[in-house]
């Protein structure tokens with residue numbers, strides 16, 4: 001395991017840090033700034049800022065230069081993610097496009113798809129959604145029933161997707177659709193790239209317990225998509241999806257560690273403010289999550305070292321997902337216990353604004369579900385990494 005970065009990577013860190021300090025408005029750090037915005041305004045600010053960042057050359061860090069990326073190393077990407085957290089930069093508004101779709105298009109897209117998709121995505125001109133989950137198909141994705149019927153040069157799509165991140169702000173959606181009538185399970189599915197700005201597509205927000213609607217449901221009612229807007233071969237969408245999902249592998253988790261470690265300090269400050277920092281049970285809990293956090297840091301450096309050496313982690317990536325998501329959730333469960341009777345409040349007696357912390361505590365419930373639930377990750381680890389019987 002290598003715990004250091006190269007001189008070139010550290011130079012990149014300095015350059016990025018200077019740009020961020022000059023380009024993140026001070027008001028974004030003002031308590032209550034983000035909470036006062038509605039979903040649309042929040043999204044617009046983040047979208048514009050991310051476009052400016054891309055135009056300044058700080059996007060697609062590991063993408064080849066021919067696609068407008070920086071051609072950087074995995075270490076540079078880890079530094080980039082870490083610096084975004086340290087600068088309190090807003091989260092990307094295009095995570096599904098940038099993480100999953102772009103590398104898949106680079107790998108198996110047609111020339112026309114590469115040209116039409118990658119540049120506009122990098123500049124945030126097109127926000128991509130992921131249309132996999134359905135009311136009857138989540139972990140068991142092969143149970144999906146959204147149908148595409150061939151009509152001349154087009155497919156006509158009918159069905160419903162759900163839990164679609166950015167549904168109401170999305171421009172296009174990469175969608176798993178059953179295009180072979182009568183096909184079952186993994187066969188006969190295609191990945192269609194559907195324009196969401198058409199009358200046959202209706203995206204509706206789903207209100208979460210935090211009050212935000214960062215995901216929604218998408219209804220297809222005779223939506224049309226040209227057959228040329230299929231990523232990979234028609235009927236071979238399962239293979240395309242497996243390739244697409246593999247691009248999450250190699251995400252090292254360093255930035256998660258950095259973010260969670262800062263949140264840990266904020267949680268300790270809440271315990272101090274409430275005089276609970278001397279409670280031996282709370283101290284024990286805090287020590288336990290701090291230990292988990294340090295394990296996450298070391299695991300992340302291990303993953304980064306492996307990826308830097310060109311090793312594909314394969315199914316071991318399930319262990320990374322399990323580790324960061326469960327550590328995050330444990331951390332925020334300790335916060336809930338510290339709050340006690342203040343759990344329903346927005347502020348502490350000393351004036352501390354709890355809203356951003358409460359939002360994280362609520363968000364933490366979701367991380368062991370999306371991107372493959374913890375139970376499914378444990379199955380994968382048991383069967384595919386450890387070779388245990390089914």
Ligand SMILES: Cc1cc2nc3c(=O)[nH]c(=O)nc-3n(C[C@H](O)[C@H](O)[C@H](O)COP(=O)(O)OP(=O)(O)OC[C@H]3O[C@@H](n4cnc5c(N)ncnc54)[C@H](O)[C@@H]3O)c2cc1C
Nearest residue numbers: 130131132133138139140163164165366369370371373375
């Ligand atoms: C915040 C958030 C954002 C999301 N964004 C998107 C998105 O943009 N696009 C998209 O397509 N989807 C998205 N999802 C959906 C997500 O991928 C699904 O919620 C997830 O795949 C689980 O599916 P499900 O909700 O249908 O639960 P189910 O699959 O019905 O699972 C219910 C429970 O059963 C367990 N379980 C299921 N199968 C097994 C098994 N074989 N062994 C053991 N236990 C099992 C699960 O772990 C879970 O506890 C998002 C979800 C969330 C929470």
